[in-house]
Amino acid sequence: MNFKYLKLTFVFVSIVIFTLLALPEFNIKVNGTEIDYKAVDFGTVGIDAKFSSFEKSSDLFPSTRIRVEANFDTEMSQEEKENALEKMMQVYIDRIDYKARFDDIKIQTLSSEEFNGFVFVVPERYEFPEETVEWITGKGEINFTGSILNASLDDSEITNSYFDDEIGVEVSQNAYDYARFPTLVYEFKDKEDDIATIANGGYAGIDLTVDGRDFEFVAHETKDNAIRIQAIFDGEESQITNELYIDYLKIVESYLEDDVLEYSVNIINVSSEAPLYNPEGASFIGITFILGLVVVAFAILIKKGSSAFVTYVLSSTSLILLTIVIAKMFKIDLSVTAILTFVMIFVLTTVFIIEAINNINKDNINKILRNLLNLSIVSLFISYFIITFLISQDSRVASVDTMFRTIFTFNLATIILVNLNLKFILQLYTAKRENSFLLIKRRK
Amino acid sequence: MKYLGEIKLTNKLSGLVILLISILSVITVGVNNGLYYSEFNDSVIVELSSEVDNKSEILDKIDSIDGISRIDRANYRIEIEYKNIDEVKSEVENELGDELNKVDFYKSVGSDQDKVFMDLFIILVIILISSVLVCYFVYFRNETRIKDRRILKLHILPIAFILSSIIIQAGIISALSGVYQIKQVDLYSIIFAAFLTIILYIWALNDLLQDLPEDKSEVLDVVRAKFVIKSKYTILSTIVILVAIAFGLGSQFVLTALIYTLALLVFTFVSLFNISIADRINSKIVRKPRSKKVTTDNKAKAEKVTSTKNKRPVKKTVRGQNRKKK
Structure with a gap:
């Protein structure tokens, strides 16, 4: 049975799907008709990834520069102020690094006789940069009181507290809120009776404030003697997204790790920070990269003929597009490190593809693909190990994180394609070359 | 070679x-x-105030002072390492004179x-x-x-x-x-x-x-x-x-x-x-021929082995010859 057309259809259909997923959001006008390409969203099937645009890093795209001033006592000496700033900086870094969610926010201490404070450079991906900085720099004062009929819950009785990002478990009459946002969970030892009282509808009120923000009780769990609470956002903040809410709760959770800060800060200036490199650079690199591919493709066309040209174009296109799709899924920042890493692995893989094109023998092609697969699997495991066990422990190295996430992404794309598109394309190419070879022989 | x-x-x-x-x-x-010079070191940052108009001109005046590790022209800022604020202030003052109030000085802690x-x-x-x-x-x-x-x-x-x-x-x-x-x-x-x-x-x-x-x-x-x-x-x-x-x-x-x-x-x-x-x-x-420890008991056997080895024709290979032939 000849699967030639089936394979060819599969390759083209997959390239079309990858293109749709890889395309950024855009809006163009053609002859008065407006074409608005929206992001492909798989939220309905439970995949939390919007296939719109890359997350933009601060080295290639403008960021928000927020300057905050520390409220020190006037009688403090400059040396004392600098020591206090150092301590505050360490706490902020701990909060930023906590669970490695904000590691792309840069922080710098600024001190002089006239000004003592910090500068936060927040990348474009943060929808609420000022709020995020306010949360990070919060004093971390958590006041907890709970009234349960004739008893009370006190924060000194909290034995365990954690952040639960699971959403949608309906356990109480407040199911709507609970389903909408994740929760902070507080467990109480030796409070079985009190939690049971809450379970029977006997709670009078739980009052928890974090730096002045009210939290509300949403659910209880008698099994773990725990209560679940959520923050209340008013005004503009009520438009908060689920993702941002998770960010906030992670910062609040990090408050539990350190002592309450002695000094508060005020935002005194918000401005735009120009990127480290030329902002037009990303587009230029993109165009140069495509031109480079075209040059290589034409070189192959001249040297090896049209079937080798088509093989190269289809293989490279599949690889680039699927890598972009997976990179968006894993929320990799579009940064210089990501570009450099992508270039390195892509060039390496291109050499593999060209070597495969040079080998007409079917067995050789299988060997080359097997080698590519083995190397990709090894690289995937190394990068996964580094991302999971090293970088998550210490996230001050955002560039390394991006580097190994890119390696992971590319290798994942390669592993998928070696068994599908690359295999089919090279099989079709081999069949075509062998047929033409036999044809020449017969003619002779 | x-x-x-x-x-x-x-x-x-x-x-x-x-x-x-x-x-x-x-x-x-x-x-x-x-x-x-590295971003890990502490440095003094000289930054132009946001309300200044002729930022590029002022930056040009101070971009030649000693110890500059980075000039950020996009954000009108220079970084100087291995100097304290007072030293930098006096050097900038020499260059700017009355315009000193147009720049701010900060000590920045390195990562x-x-x-x-x-x-x-x-x-x-x-x-x-x-x-x-x-x-x-x-x-x-x-x-x-x-x-x-x-x-x-x-x-x-x-x-x-x-x-x-x-x-x-x-x-x-x-x-x-x-x-x-x-x-x-x-x-x-x-x-x-x-x-x-x-x-x-x-x-x-x-x-x-x-x-x-x-x-x-x-x-x-x-x-x-x-x-x-x-x-x-x-x-x-x-x-x-x-x-x-x-x-x-x-x-x-x-x-x-x-x-x-x-x-x-x-x-x-x-x-x-x-x-x-x-x-x-x-x-x-x-x-190098492999040396084999020969004991008295198997000396004769060892000699036999050596003599058999010696009888083999020695093939001298010039490195790279095989590839050239191919």
Whole structure:
């Protein structure tokens, strides 16, 4: 049975799907008709990834520069102020690094006789940069009181507290809120009776404030003697997204790790920070990269003929597009490190593809693909190990994180394609070359 | 004589060159105390106030004072290392005079150097260990092909060339830190180049199994030839793309691109030199007759074995001959 057309259809259909997923959001006008390409969203099937645009890093795209001033006592000496700033900086870094969610926010201490404070450079991906900085720099004062009929819950009785990002478990009459946002969970030892009282509808009120923000009780769990609470956002903040809410709760959770800060800060200036490199650079690199591919493709066309040209174009296109799709899924920042890493692995893989094109023998092609697969699997495991066990422990190295996430992404794309598109394309190419070879022989 | 593209280098010279450059690198790193100008150091920031109109002119006046490690023209800011605020203030005052009130001075605390170096170290150790394991499984998985592990330490070789490359690249980065503020991304050129070189080496080793020479002394010759072919295209293409990226990203990326280019060249050439040195060592061991401890009891037997060995015609192989014939 000849699967030639089936394979060819599969390759083209997959390239079309990858293109749709890889395309950024855009809006163009053609002859008065407006074409608005929206992001492909798989939220309905439970995949939390919007296939719109890359997350933009601060080295290639403008960021928000927020300057905050520390409220020190006037009688403090400059040396004392600098020591206090150092301590505050360490706490902020701990909060930023906590669970490695904000590691792309840069922080710098600024001190002089006239000004003592910090500068936060927040990348474009943060929808609420000022709020995020306010949360990070919060004093971390958590006041907890709970009234349960004739008893009370006190924060000194909290034995365990954690952040639960699971959403949608309906356990109480407040199911709507609970389903909408994740929760902070507080467990109480030796409070079985009190939690049971809450379970029977006997709670009078739980009052928890974090730096002045009210939290509300949403659910209880008698099994773990725990209560679940959520923050209340008013005004503009009520438009908060689920993702941002998770960010906030992670910062609040990090408050539990350190002592309450002695000094508060005020935002005194918000401005735009120009990127480290030329902002037009990303587009230029993109165009140069495509031109480079075209040059290589034409070189192959001249040297090896049209079937080798088509093989190269289809293989490279599949690889680039699927890598972009997976990179968006894993929320990799579009940064210089990501570009450099992508270039390195892509060039390496291109050499593999060209070597495969040079080998007409079917067995050789299988060997080359097997080698590519083995190397990709090894690289995937190394990068996964580094991302999971090293970088998550210490996230001050955002560039390394991006580097190994890119390696992971590319290798994942390669592993998928070696068994599908690359295999089919090279099989079709081999069949075509062998047929033409036999044809020449017969003619002779 | 060994051929390295167009360059002819003897094995001894290769070893000496690596040793000499490594010593120079260690001295450079020592003199600069690691990195001279880097984002890990504390610095004084001179920033133009937001309400100033002629920012570029003022920046031009102060961009020549001593100790500047970075000029950020996009954000109208300069960074000066190894000086305190008062020293910088007086120097800026000399240049600006009455316009001193148009600039703000801050002391900035550098990022944590130890954490970054520790991460770099751990990642390189992981890459090295994995490469040794992969090389071992790739090359020695087939026991029937190569039995003499004593002479063919192909799986240990990455440790030698990666370590010597790291030392040399560290020296280059340290030397450049005297004129340019080193950023984290510059340090990662070491990981970048190590990863690429290791993959190319493993790939060359893998290809060797498909084209294994009969003469053991030629194994490293073949590895080198395959490594050169693969590196030539990969490294050259990467360098061309790095140049294109430098054009796109502007002057701030030029030195970073240079560091990455140097890293790729250093790792490739040092790898080749190391393969040459290993080849030399292997050839010597192969040529040397194996000594066998002969006891009185089996002396006669041993003599018989030796005489049988001596009867065999000695095949003299000139390295590279087989390939030429092909």
